[in-house]
Amino acid sequence: MRSVGAGADIVLAEPRGFCAGVDRAIEIVERALAKFGAPIYVRHEIVHNTYVVNDLKAKGAIFIEELADVPPGATLVFSAHGVPKAVEREAEARGFQVFDATCPLVSKVHVEVAKLRREGYEFIMIGHKGHPEVEGTMGQLDDGIHLVEDVEDVARIQPAQEALLAVVTQTTLSVDDAAEITAAVKARFPQVREPKQQDICYATQNRQDAVKLLSPQVDVVIVVGSPTSSNSNRLREVAKKLGTAAYMIDSADELQAEWVEGARHIGLTAGASAPDILVRQVIERLRALGAVSVRSLAGIEETVKFPLPKGLRLDGAAEVNLEHLR
Structure with missing residues (x-):
């Protein structure tokens, strides 16, 4: 069996994984399920991560693309990516109870x-x-x-x-x-107006900066993220542009031993929509291939938190716990 280099370590980028917008979007679906019961309809994948979507499906979320697939009177959640005005108008006309999980x-x-x-x-x-x-x-x-x-x-x-x-x-x-x-x-267009603050979000910037710090220190970078995740794909591209071999995986099962064969330092990060449980599973897979230690690079500590929409407050006993994903 192919294995990593002798004494290999896993180097974790910091920050990595869930951002505040993803946390909020998942919690909106979880709370809607807890408050109103299944099914809750969600237009498009709430965030672009297979594990998260399947977890919510198991709890009673139904993911749709067309509002015609939502029955009258249902509760509908818009995904973290936002929707066109036409979709907002259609949802209102159809009389759905709508919770908007668009990232602020x-x-x-x-x-x-x-x-x-x-x-x-x-x-x-x-x-x-x-x-x-x-x-x-x-x-x-x-x-x-x-x-x-x-x-x-x-x-x-x-x-x-x-x-x-x-x-x-x-x-x-x-x-x-x-x-x-x-x-x-x-x-x-020299007169073009730019945003006062760039539109690229803090979490995207921070995760890319972390990979720029990580890449020169490792032999290979593994990015945890789904193929549909834009920010996860960008992390892989950032590492490759810096000359480091980089691969993106949706789960630990997709990690191929030959990617890390002989590697002494293996970088690991996760896109903003990838839960930490997947990172932990990749660490276990790398340990099985011979990695002996795990360390984190110093990085920015993110403290951003976004408020939930009105109407999703729960009693203390019914509070949703997302720790299984984090």
């Missing part, structure tokens, strides 16, 4: 888009086509918002006017890639 940092972008639109602005959005967060942000407007995925796209877009033009970004992008594309936007 995504909602901040929505508010900014609405505010500047009233002032006559058009928008350039930097993001990945088809990602639900991008669809949600672009869906705040009927027109006047142009998606760019890379520097080449910047040369192709044709806004109706350039005097009032603002740039917004998907919150889970690569910080470096977003900066490069933003520079191209500013070069073509």
Whole structure:
């Protein structure tokens, strides 16, 4: 059996795993189930993680993409990625009881888009086509918002006017890639308005910075995250750009022994939607392959916490415990 190098250690990035927006979104579904009973309907995966989604399915959550699949009078939760205005209007028209689990940092972008639109602005959005967060942000407007995925796209877009033009970004992008594309936007449209604070969220930034610190110190980086998770994919890309072999896995079962064969230092991190239980299982898998110790790098301690929507307060006896995921 292939094994890691003699005396190999596992080096944990810090921070890693759940962010405040993911914590909040999962807790909204958990509390809705506890308060109203199953089933609770959720539009799209609440967060992009297979383990989390399956855990909530087992408790009575039903994940749907079309509101036509939700029965009248049901309780509906919008995912952490946000939804277009048309979906909000349809849910209201159908009379659902709605709890919005959109990450507050995504909602901040929505508010900014609405505010500047009233002032006559058009928008350039930097993001990945088809990602639900991008669809949600672009869906705040009927027109006047142009998606760019890379520097080449910047040369192709044709806004109706350039005097009032603002740039917004998907919150889970690569910080470096977003900066490069933003520079191209500013070069073509020098008057473009940028956000007062960048749209890329604190957790995305912190996890990417942690991987930048981790990568030069290890032989290989393992990222725990689902294939659909944008921020997890970015962590793998960050490590690879720094010249370190990097692999992303949805669970410990996917870790291939040859990836870590002979490695003395194995870096381990997790995307913002990946629960810590998966990290613990990967550590056990690496121990089985011969790793002998685990240590954490120093990093930023995150203390952000977002409030829950009104209507989901529970009595003390019914409080939801998320420790099994953390």
